[in-house]
Amino acid sequence: MTDTVLNAREDARARGGQTSEWMPYLPASSSPYCPDGVEPSALTWAETVAPGGYTHKVVARGTRIRFDDPTGDACAHVIVYNALEPVERLNVADTLKIPWQAYLDAGHPLLSGDGRVLASIVGDTSGHHDAFCGTTTEAWCLQKYGDAAPEGPFPAGRSLFVKAAAKHGLAPRDLPPSVSFFQGVRVDADGAFEWRGSAGEGKSVELLAELPLLVLVANVPHPLDPRADYVVGPLRVHAWRSKPTGPDDDRFQVTPEAHRAYLNTIDYAEARGL
Amino acid sequence: MTSSVPVGATFAPDSPLDWSEPLVPGEVVLDERVAPNASWSAVVRKGHVLTIVDVGGNQSGDCLIYNAADTEERYSAPDTLAWQGNAYVRTGTVLRSNLGNPLMTVVGNEIDRQDTIGGACSKESNTLRYGHHVMFHHGCRENFLSEGQKHGLGLRDLVSNLNWFMNVPVEEDGALGIVDGMSAPGKRVAVRAEMDVLVLVSNCPQMNNPCNDFNPTPLRMLVVEP
Known part of the structure; x- marks a missing residue:
């Protein structure tokens, strides 16, 4: 009965209190999937992102962000920005060049173009990731799936990033190349990409926010996923309060490049009073 | 007239x-x-068709490309690589935009492969690679900002770029880096515009790695109407 405002209100309110497979959990401490070893009261972000869905959050410096791939079919396309000055953003070229390593793994920093670490990869049970191919465009989905409508069954990663960015006042020109987790690619001797796909179900990746971050996440198939169908699983996201990398952490001086990147990051944070 | 400004190096007279x-x-x-x-x-x-001549040999020409009518559409290294399924740029590579559209096509190339993985050098990233003592050096990101502002472009418009005549191999274990070039004086690359495009180039001033043989030389830019 939705014929009057009163009835419509009753009808709408009766819909509350339910759950779905894909939803944010508020408060975050109520998440049914709190990661092992994490105190639920420390959680600041808990969510299951739908297949073909996206999420975005501003998190404090020192936040630990965990992505879980419960089915082995998630693909987390990620862009991070300095939340205080979003013109500072993920720079994939520097993220590969500075550490002298193309394949993302635990210990790898996600660098901005300003010589600082936006986030450190501090945990990784997958090892199947990609920093070459970015995410999908509408043109890509159209030629692969025959459709690319953002509201339809074959949304492009870029379409989702456009909307996520817009919700923080950012325009399409603010979308740099992204990285993706849980679906891997390798480069052969001739430069050709070899598809490695997923490392299987139950894998996780953990990032540590080294500055206040705006995090954009799109959960769509990797562009080189060889399956003809649009196959992507749910993605879990949990974040909790922790500490940014400092001199007491092994990774602080793991390489001379990382050491100077952390020094630059701390220099910025201290000057801003963070 | 003299100056006390510590400007970048330029090529040896006998180059x-x-x-x-x-x-x-x-x-x-x-x-x-x-x-x-x-x-x-x-x-x-x-x-x-734009021909870029590596006049002195192994001189990296860092390059960004935009749709001249709407610069929000710009070169995308990941789209370029994903569409062709290969990490290197060679003859036939279609240089794609962030919308997946062809901006330009490599129609001629006189070295084994061109790079679009290594990105641009900058004052900031130089501090990571080489130390804070080189912070004062000039860099390609500085050039992109100076040149880009002439067209209304700023930091938000800088993305992963092309590096003509620069050599960045990816080894079997993922090791990646700028190594000695494969070019030589007079070697060329030619790219055909598939739409009206704005092309930005930084003649790389980097003096801390072999992207210009530690000897910055000129580039020649030639556009022909075939």
């Missing part, structure tokens, strides 16, 4: 230079020289 000529035949509509350390930009009309 061999080969100014070469366009890689494809046609009427020359633009012929400009880019000095060491300097930046350059021009609109290349649809169907015209």
